[in-house]
Amino acid sequence: MRISDYSEAEKPLKNICAFVVDRDSEQILNNCFAQLEMPQTEIVRGDVATAVSRYKNQPSPSLLIVDISRSEMPLSDMDNLAKVCSPGVQVIAIGGEDSVALYRSLLNCGVSDYLVKPVPRALLQSTLKALHTGETMRSATTGKLVTLMGATGGVGGTSILCALSDILSREEGRKVMLIDPDTIQGDVALHFGVAAGQGFSSLLKSPERLDTLVLDRVAQPVSSRLDLLCSQDDIGTDNTWPDDSLPALIGTLRSRYHYIFVDMPGQITNGLLSLLEQSDICLIVLEPSLSGLRNTKNLLKRMEKSNAGTRAICILNNSRPALQSGLSSARIEAFLKRRPDYVLPYDGRHFCAASLKGEPVSRSGGKAAALLREIACDLAGQSVEPKPSLLKSSLKILRG
Numbered sequence: 598m599r600i601s602d603y604s605e606a607e608k609p610l611k612n613i614c615a616f617v618v619d620r621d622s623e624q625i626l627n628n629c630f631a632q633l634e635m636p637q638t639e640i641v642r643g644d645v646a647t648a649v650s651r652y653k654n655q656p657s658p659s660l661l662i663v664d665i666s667r668s669e670m671p672l673s674d675m676d677n678l679a680k681v682c683s684p685g686v687q688v689i690a691i692g693g694e695d696s697v698a699l700y701r702s703l704l705n706c707g708v709s710d711y712l713v714k715p716v717p718r719a720l721l722q723s724t725l726k727a728l729h730t731g732e733t734m735r736s737a738t739t740g741k742l743v744t745l746m747g748a749t750g751g752v753g754g755t756s757i758l759c760a761l762s763d764i765l766s767r768e769e770g771r772k773v774m775l776i777d778p779d780t781i782q783g784d785v786a787l788h789f790g791v792a793a794g795q796g797f798s799s800l801l802k803s804p805e806r807l808d809t810l811v812l813d814r815v816a817q818p819v820s821s822r823l824d825l826l827c828s829q830d831d832i833g834t835d836n837t838w839p840d841d842s843l844p845a846l847i848g849t850l851r852s853r854y855h856y857i858f859v860d861m862p863g864q865i866t867n868g869l870l871s872l873l874e875q876s877d878i879c880l881i882v883l884e885p886s887l888s889g890l891r892n893t894k895n896l897l898k899r900m901e902k903s904n905a906g907t908r909a910i911c912i913l914n915n916s917r918p919a920l921q922s923g924l925s926s927a928r929i930e931a932f933l934k935r936r937p938d939y940v941l942p943y944d945g946r947h948f949c950a951a952s953l954k955g956e957p958v959s960r961s962g963g964k965a966a967a968l969l970r971e972i973a974c975d976l977a978g979q980s981v982e983p984k985p986s987l988l989k990s991s992l993k994i995l996r997g
């Protein structure tokens with residue numbers, strides 16, 4: 598029997614029992630339970646086998662958290678656990694192996710989530726909160742669509758989106774799909790040091806083939822929580838696809854990822870425009886130039902007109918050291934009729950180092966990376982007070 602064969606879980610959670618093998622995980626769980634004021638909770642030193650022997654003879658709680666890091670055969674152990682548990686139990690597995698294959702197999706056998714140690718606090722808390730307040734795991738994983746538009750070319754859009762994907766997936770434990778619809782010149786894969794495949798562009802051209810199995814084959818995992826959809830076609834290849842391809846794809850992805858990020862190409866087709874209007878958040882990246890301001894204003898106007906409720910976040914990125922546009926922050930604000938939400942300083946050293954290593958700039962440190970962490974928190978709905986000193990220094994850069 599699979600765990601998912603049981604009926605719906607009890608809502609809200611009545612009681613939780615965790616079986617963990619180490620002190621660190623025990624402490625993290627203790628903190629999470631205390632912060633969320635969970636009802637009856639218990640933490641036991643033990644593993645799946647301990648849980649199996651306990652629930653052979655007594656009713657299981659509404660949520661079980663089990664440590665599989667010492668399991669030699671985690672899937673068969675989870676199956677044994679399902680056999681002894683009451684109907685309605687939800688299971689979260691924690692373990693040491695950061696593997697996409699294991700993650701997928703565990704989800705397939707009905708586990709609600711798999712967290713890699715050290716247990717990511719924020720993710721565990723949001724999962725527990727969702728379960729406790731009666732949201733199903735499905736709704737907990739109904740993904741946000743975040744599109745990124747560069748107001749002009751070379752403004753740092755792809756670098757920013759890749760860094761945000763990296764922070765949310767690797768540091769915050771969210772499941773992220775990053776899509777690069779530019780199948781000829783897109784460079785998302787390069788930011789992660791991987792080669793793009795071919796499957797995605799043919800999937801876009803034949804959306805009738807779209808199902809979860811095809812998606813599993815085409816998506817390229819770059820870590821256990823971050824997948825890419827991108828292709829590398831030759832110059833001259835027909836890279837047009839039906840307008841409804843991407844929206845249909847996003848519909849399928851929303852139930853499987855916390856975030857779906859799309860690096861929007863400069864040329865906005867009708868299909869891409871409808872994607873823009875479906876987004877929960879649109880990140881507009883601009884530099885302090887006249888064309889950057891004009892294009893940003895037009896985008897904001899379009900979004901306002903469509904009245905789709907998309908939240909626009911304007912990121913003023915100083916991606917070039919020599920750009921002395923003379924545009925003061927006051928003029929920028931007056932023209933846009935809003936203040937940029939974030940101002941990224943020029944940080945040639947860290948951006949260059951990251952691109953040479955084929956990894957996102959979030960891993961290289963520096964001031965811009967710190968600010969990108971604030972933007973990631975904003976996307977995740979956590980408020981972070983901007984550091985006044987950094988904001989000031991960024992505005993100083995602008996003023997020249």
Ligand SMILES: Nc1ncnc2c1ncn2[C@@H]1O[C@H](COP(=O)(O)OP(=O)(O)O)[C@@H](O)[C@H]1O
Nearest residue numbers: 747751752753754755756916942943944945948
């Ligand atoms: N804040 C920044 N400081 C220094 N270099 C940056 C910054 N933002 C972006 N860059 C650099 O600008 C170049 C263009 O970035 P990219 O992300 O490819 O832009 P886009 O996707 O908008 O065309 C890259 O070399 C990148 O490393």
Ligand SMILES: [Mg+2]
Nearest residue numbers: 754755756784
């Ligand atoms: Mg780009």
